[in-house]
Amino acid sequence: MEANKKIRKSRFLQAIRDFMEGAVIREPTMVVLKEKACLERLLLLFLFGDFLGIPMPRSYYSLKILPHVLPRMDAWRRGLLRERDWTDRAFD
Numbered sequence: 001m002e003a004n005k006k007i008r009k010s011r012f013l014q015a016i017r018d019f020m021e022g023a024v025i026r027e028p029t030m031v032v033l034k035e036k037a038c039l040e041r042l043l044l045l046f047l048f049g050d051f052l053g054i055p056m057p058r059s060y061y062s063l064k065i066l067p068h069v070l071p072r073m074d075a076w077r078r079g080l081l082r083e084r085d086w087t088d089r090a091f092d
């Protein structure tokens with residue numbers, strides 16, 4: 001009986017910890033991740049906007065980081081072209 005109470009108590013405390021972690025940490029984490037993705041898209045647009053047809057002057061620094069960015073370039077381009085205005089989402 002005593003072992004059963006200890007197990008229930010530990011499960012209850014773990015459930016409370018999980019709930020508090022989700023309530024306190026999840027929202028700020030999601031905000032930070034969305035902000036990071038937005039800033040990364042903006043940086044890539046600034047550096048490599050000419051791939052989308054936006055005239056941008058080439059710089060030495062954008063050519064230096066191109067090999068590091070190239071594996072993510074297709075996903076970035078698709079995500080940027082797929083992005084819609086808030087009015088498109090409001091009237092769907």
